[in-house]
Amino acid sequence: GGEAGLEGAGRARRAEPSRAMEDPTAGRALRRFTWEEIGQRSGRGPEQQERWLVIERKVYDISRFYRRHPGGARVISHYAGQDATDPFIAFHLDKTLVRKHMSPLLIGELAPDQPSVEPSKNKKLVEDFRELRANVEKMGLLNPNRTFFILHLCHILVLDVAAWLTIWYFGASTVPFLFSAVLLGTVQAQAGWLQHDFGHLSVFSKPKWNHWVHKFVIGHLKGAPASWWNHLHFQHHAKPNCFRKDPDVSMHPLFFALGKTLSVELGVQKKKFMPYNHQHKYFFIIGPPALVPLYFQWYIFYFVIQRKQWVDLAWMLSFYIRFFLTYLPLMGVKGILGLHLLVRFIESIWFVWITQMNHIPMHIDYDKNLDWFSTQLQATCNVHQSLFNDWFSGHLNFQIEHHLFPTMPRHNYWKVAPLVKSLCAKHGIEYQCKPLLTAFADIVHSLKDSGELWLDAYLHK
Template identity: 50%
Template sequence: MSNEFSWEEIRSHTSPDSRWLVVDNAVYDVSRWAQKHPGGSRLLSHYAGQDATEAFRAFHLDQSTVAKWLAPLRIGRVCSNDPERLVAMRTDFERLRKDAQARGLFKPSLVFYALMLAHIFALEAIAYACLRFWGTGWLPYIVALCLYATAQSQASWLQHDFGHLSVFHNRRWDGWLHQLTMSYFKGASAHWWKHLHYQHHSKPNVMNKDPDVRIQPLFVVGKTMPKETAANPKSPYVPYHFQHRYFFAIGPPLLFPVYFQIATFRHAISRRCYVDLACMALFFAKIVVLYRPLLGLGGAFLYYFLVRMIESHWFTWVSQSNHIPMEIEHDRAEPWLALQLHATCDIEKSPFNDWFTGHLNFQIEHHLFPTMPRHNYYKIQPDVQHLCQKYGIRHEIKPLWRAFCDVIGSLRHSGEIWHAAYHAHHMD
């Protein structure tokens, strides 16, 4: 096809009615096809008017097959005039990705994942046995709570692997096991997770695109969001300069048992995800059948709520430690390497940290290679560090305790920015 388009023209096609994107210098009109996209239409809209080549390679395992679906949507080529440094960065990163494939770093260890699944089953079974055989006194109750919350937290990391197709690299097998671990093991919608999480990966810490930083009116994060919130007359008054304090009360304790609980059911019902709803119903039926005879109906659901609350603390601190202290800005259409590094950081490797975080202490490597099995992240980390050093991009690795402290420090800093901007705006 001989049509050539300038970047100026491509960037003008960002509306739902006219949505263009670029992959390998070819221009595609995905306006009508967006609703059919397995990752959701929003994922494509986040790259409308931009070069989606690196995101395309990161998310799609069988690129040749996907290219056949794209072929009918191609409308021409882009008149590329990218700076040499940008071209070199993208070339080097693609070389690193191909090298990782050649080294077998995308090949999963099925033994590893079988052990992960087995230890989740074991933790859940032992938790039930504590109450079934030792009674419901305070000591077995607390032990059972901790064991079941641990099983649920580890199931969160395992469903994350299946959701990214990083175990079997097969949409059917990984999809079925994702349904099992997310909807049946955890009582949440697998479709809801994909809908949000794929957006997060495509544009991490990008305001109005990453749902994980769409947290107003409860919190403001980064440097830009507090200023814009303070200047917006429609924004309700919230004492954000105290957010680093009330975070402990409404953040970690309530994220899973309240916010996510409502969101996952609302999504599954509104999107008519009947398989998700059926598996979720089986999860809650299991809770009632197993724990009602021991704790009563109300006691069974209180037990479930407390398990979710413990798990919520675990998940919140781990997930936010890698992102909230990093840059949070509007979309700057950065290349994949810079985009992911500005939004993520790593936590030091250790057997405990690897297990506790589900290997998401290698958040940088996971974001760069989302389909790579998690047990191989540490192998690619030195190469990523070398590439970052070459282009002057900071690759940050923190101790676990400092990463947790930085969550509170960043909330305090963002709150102070809001407070200063709010008073400056209202004094005018």
């Protein structure tokens, strides 16, 4: 990263020496840039290979570094040509350390006549959100209560043991088999929410501690790779519901037409991978019940082998070894395979309904380079708070707060929610919060609506 940054700085100085200035902190000549110049370095297009971005008025050349970015090449590239100040603050715990590693990439700063906020964005809203973020830190809402997470882990382990004891004591007949499967399905869902906490660095003050436990929870308790989750999930958070940048919506055109813009676009282009006007019906078949057992189950192994993530593979295998060693003597090969498939089926239904209720009914479009607050609010909605909803969804019923403050421990979402609502009211931004069953129904309604838009465009345009 250092060599790439220094070389990029050298290119910049040679290109426009007349605009160079002396940066006393870096001890080297740096250029001054306009927002227009930054926007031209987005890395998009066959002739555009340079990638620049802005963080706190400083301009960084990530043209070569982005491939080595610890958070993933795509997530940082999604902000090429844009201001990345707010996502930088949102995603990184130890900002001082990260800034030191960024130093070789520094090639300049915004010219004095350039505003701190991109001209296309709502300056007052950006400033108000940054003030809110500062107040959140002062209030200690980013500080975790580790007892909460320890108890959550303990309840997962208790359910896991209870599932095995059920088969051990009562045998593998139908009733104990199904009861054990429900317990293990609950383990998988709740471990999914817990690994999500560690993946977002929400539990420990040191990123590496979160990374270590994350591998244990997602690898040993769930049989999935941390690298795969990081690769997909941080892109989703950086640009939620942005086609070609959020993988959660970019992979859907093969099966679903999502959102008003993309549905019409598919129809105009006469693309019919599926009969999208019936997608609200076949969603119940190829959506919740099939995603984990029929897609994720094999793809995660392909992912770790193709990318040579051998540590993740070892953690995954430890899950399967433990599962087979503990259940094989009680059930035999057919029984254990049936149990595993049923558990994945239960997990899949739980996972899909919860993760899609906050996003699928919301605005889906190409990246419009909106400010951080607007980007998250137009793509997310909340579900009413209750003890059950909090537990059942892993506090993802507070999806708005989670997206605005991704490193915030989930037990503090309810505390920051009134502040977020006030900011929305001040700027006339809708803050959507609905009952759980309504949120589920809205998934189906939005699929039906976008399917009809696709059909109309397909037949008449």
